[in-house]
Amino acid sequence: MARRSDHSREELREMALTAAEKIVVEQGYEGLSARKVAAQIGYTVGTLYLVFENIDDLILQINARTLDRLHARMTQPHANSIDPRDYLVQLGQAYIRFADEDPHRWAMVFEHRLAEDRSLPAWYQEKVARMFAMVEQGLQPLAGRHSQDDVLQASRALWGGVHGICILALSDNLGVAGVDSVQQLTESLIRNYLKGFTGD
Amino acid sequence: MARRSDHSREELREMALTAAEKIVVEQGYEGLSARKVAAQIGYTVGTLYLVFENIDDLILQINARTLDRLHARMTQPHANSIDPRDYLVQLGQAYIRFADEDPHRWAMVFEHRLAEDRSLPAWYQEKVARMFAMVEQGLQPLAGRHSQDDVLQASRALWGGVHGICILALSDNLGVAGVDSVQQLTESLIRNYLKGFTGD
DNA sequence: CACAGCACTGAACGGTGTTCAATAGATTTT
DNA sequence: AAAATCTATTGAACACCGTTCAGTGCTGTG
Known part of the structure; x- marks a missing residue:
């Protein structure tokens, strides 16, 4: 039995997320389970439910981290001092590279569907919006006589x-092999x- | 106990697929289970495994039917006698309409991932290829001095x-409400x- | 040193996919 | 008609899943 207060709630959360991410990276979405995560961090499943609302919640937290990683990647190209077209291409390619290098992590963001009725929390939607905003800004210098609405639509x-x-x-549905072709x-x-x- | 030979293998297969499709349409991918399908057709789960290799196989069969439906929808616009641009837009919109009208069926085609190693059977890949071929053909009249390879890449x-x-x-990630905006x-x-x- | 509080456990519940010995109904043989 | 054979179908069993919560035993307090 893990000793009481061996780890704070926050530490527990961190350990669980790290362990869960490891499982996802190695075995993908399907390989993840509450019991596996618990075993990895030396606790039992019940404990996970003290830290996360449910498994969907845990997954959402991981996906949030993934979005952060992705965002960091996409911040590497710099909008200034290069042609806006090149910048947008670089954004796109950063996206593809990220997905290619860490397909399981990336895939989970889109494979995970929450129950029909429930919708994504605002703080999460914010992270998604942030990425669209980057594209929107990259597109701005090319707006010309287009309206703001046009730019928004175009970025989407x-x-x-x-x-x-x-x-x-x-998913191998493009009949395209290798990252280079996708790029x-x-x-x-x-x-x-x-x-x-x-x-x- | 369902009588022996009440239904041929083929009938059984048909009944199971129809029942499973109904479940998917109403409850989505997550709502589908072998036991539910079996109950619907008045047999027990074991019987399903006489007709399908496993649940993935059953899902693949349904997805194949979905691809056929989709293909039928996309054959409604006629390439002849209209501007190629309009034709391609119509193809795209037929696709969107299909997904919008039957989201669960459509989603299952893309949510379903088979085990990491296994790949989609040739007859299934054929159905996917058929759809890309339509786009490729629609694009052909606009090819101009582009190479065949360029057209292929463009269609993809x-x-x-x-x-x-x-x-x-x-998945509500575009912040766009309503089919019209998506169109x-x-x-x-x-x-x-x-x-x-x-x-x- | 006793005790109260609570972090943590782990068995239990109802679900999942999958297997396969046993059964019961149809068919064939006697 | 009865017996024997055959086989389509069953359903209990297995190992997993997410989730719950009464109970346990550690720990800080009085």
Whole structure:
């Protein structure tokens, strides 16, 4: 029996999340289970429920971390001093690279569906919004005479597009092998879309 | 106990698939279970395993039917006698409409992941390829001086894009409410991409 | 040193996919 | 018609899943 107060709630939470992430990275979404996480950190399943509302909650916390990692990756390209088109391509490619390097972690963000009725908490939606905002800002210099609404719509279409390519590629539904081809597809999508958007 | 030979293997298979589809349509992927399907058709779970290899197999069969339905929907717009651009937009919108009208059925095609190592059977991949082929053909009239490879790549980028918008929209990650807005996004993606692709 | 409080346990519940010895109903043989 | 054979179907069993909560035993307090 793990001693009482060996670890604070916060420590427990941290240990559990780290252990769970390890399982996900190695075995994917399907490989994750409350009992496995508990065993990894030397506690029993009941304890997990003192720290997390339920398994969905735990998954959401991991996905939040994944979104943070992804965001960090996408902050590496710098908007200043390069062509806006190149910047957006770099954003897209950072996204693809992230998904390729850590497919299990990435996939869980999109494979995890919460119960039909329940919706994602605001703080989580915020993290998603933050990524769309990056695209929106990257698109801004190319706005020309487009309205703000147009830019918003374009950023969504564009990012949805990149995401779609990423999904299909990772599930082998694109008949495309290797990251390089996927990167090319992404670049094709972005550059052609932008050509259409800016109208030249 | 259901009488011996009340139904042929083929009838059993048909009954099971129909029952399973009903469950999926009503309750989604998560709501599906071998026992529920068996109960629906008046047999016990063991019998299902005489007809299907396992639950993944059953799901794959349903997904194959879904792909057929989707394909039928996408065959309704006619390539002849309209502008190729309009045709591709119609294809995209048929896709979105299908996903919107039957989200559970559609979602299962993409939510279902088979074990890491196993890959989709050839006859199934064929059905996926058939859909990409439609896009490729729709794109052909706009090929101009592009190589065949370019057209192939463009069709994948384009379709991946439509798919991505569809996914994000259905999981409420686009902050877009209502089918109409999604249709607009799709049209934006396709028309702008095509403008870039054809270069005018 | 006793005791109260509570961190933690782990068995229990109802679910899942999957297997396979046993059964019961149909068919064939006697 | 009865007996024997055959086999489609059963359903209990297994190992897992998420979740709950009465009980246990450690720990800080009085």
